[in-house]
Amino acid sequence: MPPTAPAKRAPRAAPTRTNDPERTTANILEVATHAFADKGFDGARIDEIAEAMHTSKRMIYYYFGSKEALYLAVLEGAYQRMRAAEATLDLDALPPAKALEALVGFTHDYQLANPDFVRLVANENMLHGAFLKQSKTIREQNASAITTVQRVCERGVRDGVFRGDLDPIDLHMSISALCFFNVANRYTFSLIFERGPTLPKSAVAKRRERIVEMVLRFALK
Known part of the structure; x- marks a missing residue:
């Protein structure tokens, strides 16, 4: 019996709550800038940034991948x-x-x-x-x-x-x-x-x- 082919990884779904990626990215960076400036890297939380934007953590991770990458982009x-x-x-x-x-x-x-x-x-x-x-x-x-x-x-x-x-x-x-x-x-x-x-x-x-x-x-x- 031939070996089973590995399952293909499903492509990452595009965000559905915006049609303007540049504006969304800019908005995330603006809110994250205030959060990291106010609380530092350890104190700022992605869920609080998402809540302030009325969006989801998934949206932020879609654009930046991680909290570390978002923080570096803010800097x-x-x-x-x-x-x-x-x-x-x-x-x-x-x-x-x-x-x-x-x-x-x-x-x-x-x-x-x-x-x-x-x-x-x-x-x-x-x-x-x-x-x-x-x-x-x-x-x-x-x-x-x-x-x-x-x-x-x-x-x-x-x-x-x-x-x-x-x-x-x-x-x-x-x-x-x-x-x-x-x-x-x-x-x-x-x-x-x-x-x-x-x-x-x-x-x-x-x-x-x-x-x-x-x-x-x-x-x-």
Whole structure:
């Protein structure tokens, strides 16, 4: 008697609750971004994300395959959005000092307006970058952050307004640190020093001005 042929695996059924896969994917990522930013990877649950979307876990797994893959897509998307917004700055049209001022101001404003980005980065650092290191695109996505600073620095040095020993990565790190702290540490800082986590617009503007000033004073000759 000839051996029985192995049963063919049934093809995965397409989702039936949407005719717009791109919109569905974007909606999943939007809800998942808030969930992972709020609760971290371990705390966020797929069933809660599905419930918030009024859909099923099956739909989410259909598009992303696993919670890990969804989380990585959220991280990559968060960085991609910041770099895309940064790319709209026409820094080459500005004198070097003004370009650096614009870049620092943008970083401050973006992170303040997008606390989910800050929380996602902080959460991933608590995981020692375990998921982001699996990304095949994250370094390429963020290369522009350094080339942007490098172009500004090179023009500033060439024009004789910036010190000659500026390191683009070091400068980028300093800018990020000064802006990141305002969001990442707002609650602990406010509790310890009795400065509310939600500051008046005038205080936010003053803090922004000080950050720009500190970076410029460091970069200028």
